[in-house]
Amino acid sequence: MTTQDIRRIVDATVEPLSDIARASTWQRIERALAEPAPVPRTRPRLAGLALAVALAAGTVVLLLVRHYQPPAQVAQLDRFELEAAKGGTAERRSADGELTLYGPGRLSVERTPQQMTIVISEGALLLRRAVGASPVLVKTPSSETAVTSPVFAVLVLESSTEIATSEHQVNALIERHMVELDAPMVELDAPMVTWSPAPAAPAPLSQPPKVPARTAPRAESPQQLYVHAERAMANGDYPSAHLLLEQVIATEPASPLADAASYDLALMSFNQGKHVDALRWIERLLATGTDDGLRSSARSLRCRIQRARGTGCDAASCPCSPTD
Amino acid sequence: MTAIRDRSAPAIGDHDDVLVERAARGDHQAFAALYRATSGQVYGLLTRLVGPRAEREDLLQDVFVRFHRALPRFERRSALATFLHKITVHVAYDFLRAAKRRPALVAEDTERPVAASMSVNQRAEVTDVMRFLDQLTPEQRIAFILREVVELSYPEIAKLAGCFTTTARMRVAAANRVLARVRSRA
Secondary structure (H helix, E strand, C coil), X not given: CCHHHHHHHHHHCCCCCCHHHHHHHHHXXXXXXXXXXXXXXXXXXXXXXXXXXXXXXXXXXXXHHXXXXXXXXXXXXXXXXXXXXXXXXXXXXXXXXXXXXXXXXXXXXXXXXXXXXXXXEEEEEEEECCCCCCCEEEEECXXXXXXXXXXXXXXXXXXXXXXXXXXXXXXXXXXXXXXXXXXXHHHHHCCCCCCXXXXXXXXXXXXXXXXXXXXXXXXXXXXXXXXXXXXXHHCCCHHHHHHHHHHHHHHCCCCHHHHHHHHHHHHHHHHCCCHHHHHHHHHHXXXXXXXXXXXXXXXXHHHHHHHHHCCCCCCCCCCCCCCC | CCCCCCCCCCCCCCCHHHHHHHHHCCCHHHHHHHHHHHHHHHHHHHHHHHCCCCCHHHXXXXXXXXXXXXXXXXXXXXXXXXXXXXXXXXXXXHHHHXXXXXHHHHHHHHHCCCCCCCCHHHHHHHHHHHHHHHCCCHHHHHHHHHHHHCCCCHHHHHHHXXXXXXXXXXXXXXXXXXXXXXHXXX
């Protein structure tokens, strides 16, 4: 099965939307639009919220009274381990939810009636559970945290742990783990950039002992910077995303990652109405970029900017697309 | 952006700017006209992203309800098609994520015939392809389909999926690794 086969087969499944289906769907759309828009779940009415809290508290008290067992009688109901190789995943589905381990990594899970405990020494985990499930205790080499969010991800780093508890942050954290695993693939496309430090001059014998300099923080790789930039963009922090993308370009100016960052900066600038900045990033990409796809997209974006500025575009040299 | 290939519906043109303006101001007839002009293309994209499932019409409804609610925020910095396709991708993504949590539902859908006119071999091919696509994460699947089937560029994929271009590349590369494993086992 090649990608050409997949394209052919997927295209073959596309049937035209029949008039009947179009009309019946339109009727449902009209009914849905006639209803008021759903109230965001984050802003429940105050009285309803108070009642819900009171009911929940009462239920918890009732359950505690009925199900209390002396510690000696608590039984370990379930224990399992997961292990995943580099680039692989291991999954476990149960009544507690869906647990995915992104390798390389290993974790163990202990479940008692009172609590679920996950011990993870390496890798990234993603757990999706029902809303309202009891907290999960997550233990890593550097931390121990009780997590209450129904969906969360944990990334175990060399000397720290990162935990994400919103859908956006979870996706960004897992992507970051995968990007770092895949980093060599990007580097293979980039020309080798070598840096040779200048030879240190011999210290004069009469110099007094030097005070040890404070060690500079470890520099992040361009790939890590790019992932941070994407996370900032996902959180709506465009100034930080902008700075991080510029750092990517400054760190490895002659790389496919820098080309991608140039295009992203051009698009961000255009969306913010900064046409001059956008054109500057486009010209940089067209002057130094090697990716034909990115260069083509950059030319299309330049055309859109020129139309927006009223300067028009040369149809012969500018692939103006109304859908770009 | 490359117009998404769909022979079942014409491409969206400039005259729709007027319709969009009127629909954003609450003109129901204008919104109905936009729906008639674009629903075929959206349906085709949904079919490519989620497969020939029975829920496509529900998803089509979801797309246009979200589109209607988002219209007042549409600032026309991108083309209407891009705006609508972005909503379509997000609806597909939400559906695929929910489907991942219900594996039994996925299995039922892969056994359902696409069309009575399809031969046994064609249905077997569709089943094989859907089985492969169901092994991918929703992010990988969408990126793979947009790249290998719809033939968009990585920046275009990134724009629709709300990620960076390199992330789009990574997702397609990961999907191709899964495809390589499937091929090696066959």
